[in-house]
Structure formats: C-alpha cells, structure tokens
Amino acid sequence: MGQPNLPPIPFNKPFIAGKELFYIAQAVTFGNISGDGHFTKACCQLLEQRFNIPKVLLTPSCTAALEMAAMLCRLQPGDEVIMPSYTFVSTANAFVREGARPVFVDIRPDTLNIDEELIEAAITPRTRAICPVHYAGVPCEMDRIMEIAEKHNLMVIEDAAQAVNSWYKGRACGSIGHLGCYSFHETKNYTCGEGGALCINRPNLIDRAEIIRDKGTNRKQFFRGLVDKYTWVDVGSSYVPSEIASAFLFGQLEHMDRVTTRRKELFDEYVACLAPLESAGLISTPRIPLSSQGNYHLCYILLNSEQTRNDALTALVHQQIYVVFHYVPLHLAPYAQVLHTEQAQLPKTVNCSGRLLRLPMFHDLTLEEVRRVTGAFDDFFRDKGAVVPKPHFSLTRTATTSKLPASATERTKD
Numbered sequence: 460m461g462q463p464n465l466p467p468i469p470f471n472k473p474f475i476a477g478k479e480l481f482y483i484a485q486a487v488t489f490g491n492i493s494g495d496g497h498f499t500k501a502c503c504q505l506l507e508q509r510f511n512i513p514k515v516l517l518t519p520s521c522t523a524a525l526e527m528a529a530m531l532c533r534l535q536p537g538d539e540v541i542m543p544s545y546t547f548v549s550t551a552n553a554f555v556r557e558g559a560r561p562v563f564v565d566i567r568p569d570t571l572n573i574d575e576e577l578i579e580a581a582i583t584p585r586t587r588a589i590c591p592v593h594y595a596g597v598p599c600e601m602d603r604i605m606e607i608a609e610k611h612n613l614m615v616i617e618d619a620a621q622a623v624n625s626w627y628k629g630r631a632c633g634s635i636g637h638l639g640c641y642s643f644h645e646t647k648n649y650t651c652g653e654g655g656a657l658c659i660n661r662p663n664l665i666d667r668a669e670i671i672r673d674k675g676t677n678r679k680q681f682f683r684g685l686v687d688k689y690t691w692v693d694v695g696s697s698y699v700p701s702e703i704a705s706a707f708l709f710g711q712l713e714h715m716d717r718v719t720t721r722r723k724e725l726f727d728e729y730v731a732c733l734a735p736l737e738s739a740g741l742i743s744t745p746r747i748p749l750s751s752q753g754n755y756h757l758c759y760i761l762l763n764s765e766q767t768r769n770d771a772l773t774a775l776v777h778q779q780i781y782v783v784f785h786y787v788p789l790h791l792a793p794y795a796q797v798l799h800t801e802q803a804q805l806p807k808t809v810n811c812s813g814r815l816l817r818l819p820m821f822h823d824l825t826l827e828e829v830r831r832v833t834g835a836f837d838d839f840f841r842d843k844g845a846v847v848p849k850p851h852f853s854l855t856r857t858a859t860t861s862k863l864p865a866s867a868t869e870r871t872k873d
C-alpha cells in the first residue's frame with residue numbers, strides 16, 4: 460500500500476535534549492578539552508549519585524568499557540566467560556582479546572535475555588565470569604545470576620550498553636554486578652555520538668581500573684598527591700574520552716527522565732496499536748517483567764517465521780519505513796568457527812533472531828509516525844489474506860489520557 464508522498468521514517472535519529480552545544484562551548488572556554496575535566500566529572504557524579512554506583516569512569520565507548528572490565532578480570536588464556544550468543548560482537552570480543560573463550564548460553568524467549576536457569580550447566584572449572592546482557596534495556600534476572608556467581612566464585616560484568624536508566628527491583632542496571640558497562644553511542648537512549656562508561660561496584664577494583672584507563676600509568680594517584688611522579692605500572696590503554704564528548708553527554712544526562720518518558724509513550728503506542736495483530740497471533744511484542752522498570756531502549760516484534768519477517772521487512776522498507784533486524788547469533792558467525800567455540804544447540808537464540816524486527820524508536824519520532832509503522836504491518840498482513848481485527852480502543856487519544864489495559868503496559872513473564 461503506502462502513500463507515496465509521505466516522508467521516510469528512519470530507524471534512528473540523534474536528537475538534542477537541551478544544552479549540549481552550550482556545554483561544548485563552555486568546555487572549550489574552560490581551556491581543557493582533553494579529558495577528565497569539568498564535564499567528565501559532572502557526568503560521572505550524576506551517574507554515581509542517581510544509580511548508586513561507587514565509581515563511574517567515562518570511556519570512549521561501551522566496547523572500551525567492556526575491554527577494561529575484561530582486563531580487570533585478570534583472565535588467563537583458555538579461561539571461559541559465559542554470555543548469550545544473542546548480543547553485539549563487543550560482548551564477546553572484549554574477553555576474546557584477553558585469550559578467554561566465550562561460552563554461549565541460550566536466551567529466554569520472553570525477554571531475549573540470557574536464560575539464568577541454563578547458566579549453571581555451562582560452568583566448568585575454567586569458568587571465570589558471567590556477562591549478562593540487558594537486551595532492549597530489559598533487566599536480566601540479576602538476583603539468580605549473582606547467586607550463581609557467588610556460589611561458583613565468578614565475576615559478573617553487566618553489559619548494560621542498552622540499559623542506562625533501567626531498574627531491576629529498585630537497583631539500576633550496571634550497579635549490580637562487579638562491573639557494568641554503558642554505551643552512549645548514537646543509537647542508544649543517551650548519547651554523545653560515541654561514548655561509554657565503566658561502572659565499578661567493588662571498591663577494590665577502582666585503583667587498577669583508573670590505571671588501565673590512563674595508559675597503564677598511575678597518573679590519577681600522582682594528581683591526588685599519593686605518588687611524587689607518574690609512571691608505567693600496569694597494562695593499559697587510552698580509554699579517556701574527550702571533554703567535548705562529555706560536555707555533549709552531560710546535556711543529555713540532565714534530561715534522563717524526560718527521555719525515558721518520551722520513549723515510554725512511543726513504546727506504549729506501538730504495543731497498543733499492535734495489540735490486534737498480537738491477539739490474532741500474528742506477532743508478539745516485548746515483555747517487561749513486573750519486577751523491573753525498563754528504559755524503552757528499543758521496540759521489537761517477533762513474527763511467526765523468518766520468511767514472514769523478511770517479507771515484512773521488505774514491504775516496510777519499500778515504503779521507506781526503516782525497520783531492521785539483528786543479531787546474527789555470535790555462535791554462528793564466521794569468527795566463532797575460527798575460535799572453535801564448540802557449542803551446544805541454542806535453539807531459542809536461532810529461532811528468535813530469525814523472527815525479530817526492530818521498529819523505528821527515537822526521541823523525536825511522533826505518535827503519528829508510530830501509527831504509520833503499525834498501519835503498514837496491518838496492510839502487510841491484510842495483503843497476505845489475514846483477518847486483521849480493528850483496534851479495540853481509539854487511536855486518537857492523547858498520550859496523557861492514554862489508558863491501556865494493565866496487561867498491555869505491565870507485562871509479566873509467562
């Protein structure tokens with residue numbers, strides 16, 4: 460179908476939350492644009508206080524934060540790290556760079572997070588760490604994961620790239636494991652283009668993290684007056700972001716809750732408009748467990764087969780509605796073969812990744828655009844001959860008066 464003159468709906472669009480450019484100008488005026496200046500400190504303080512994290516260090520990316528976390532694990536070649544296969548490559552790469560072997564565990568079909576009940580079976584004498592990924596900003600079952608880790612003396616590194624300002628039983632994602640990693644990449648909820656942070660939740664890891672971040676030197680201790688010169692004391696790299704990036708980021712972090720509120724409106728509209736397709740059994744929409752508060756990082760749907768997913772993607776992209784899919788499961792990727800990560804079957808990972816579509820989701824998306832996206836799915840299924848029921852509430856209501864059935868907003872796991 461598709462009306463030919465409508466503008467394209469991109470998958471993602473960066474936005475300005477407030478004073479980003481003003482803060483960049485300020486950073487330049489302050490005369491220090493390299494790093495760890497006024498705005499880097501301001502961002503760290505804000506994150507530490509809001510999320511109750513002992514120490515936050517900004518990094519140039521979440522990938523860099525994961526690399527630092529892997530170094531802090533003091534891994535030996537052949538050590539094993541448990542993680543989902545359904546994730547971004549950096550989750551695995553960070554540990555592979557240290558000589559460790561990723562051991563992939565299947566996901567739960569309701570949240571697409573690592574299935575916490577399959578973790579213990581994957582533990583061997585070489586297991587050193589677990590790296591759960593909070594997919595779509597929906598928290599993993601951290602209580603169970605921390606319990607397993609404690610029992611087997613394992614480190615837990617939360618890949619919270621997508622989960623900044625997501626909460627699990629009152630605790631912020633990234634603040635629960637030994638270490639947590641955030642992303643401020645352009646595609647995430649809060650951004651400075653490229654950026655990240657390492658959350659350090661065990662005070663005994665702070666000193667070494669600061670050394671690794673600053674090229675393996677004890678410069679931080681020197682600035683604090685603890686040593687009289689700074690020098691090479693450990694392995695490290697260049698993981699300090701520039702003040703310009705931090706200044707931009709501060710402008711976004713200041714508006715953290717406004718951003719989440721907006722994304723929730725968009726997410727709820729998607730779920731409401733897609734409800735008829737869902738009740739007809741044609742798609743399913745994400746579940747957010749009752750125990751947690753998501754950040755609405757992304758909205759995805761699961762179609763009933765890979766073929767339908769691919770056909771729907773083609774149909775929508777044809778109308779310039781840019782839906783996308785991810786991830787190619789890591790255990791099936793070419794580099795997994797190179798690493799010989801012999802792997803048990805991961806049927807849910809393979810099944811879900813083949814059926815998933817991500818819908819446009821960004822701060823400046825409008826409710827009208829959301830309805831255009833969901834209308835395109837209605838058309839797609841009608842064209843296929845499916846009976847698409849009418850929505851059972853008005854789509855013209857305003858966001859403030861929106862009243863969804865409790866089951867549509869607060870979804871429990873099955």
Ligand SMILES: *Cc1c(COP(=O)(O)O)cnc(C)c1O
Nearest residue numbers: 520521522547549620642643644
């Ligand atoms: C985005 C993302 C990363 C990488 O973040 P960068 O900041 O781009 O390095 C890592 N893991 C997951 C799950 C992500 O979504």
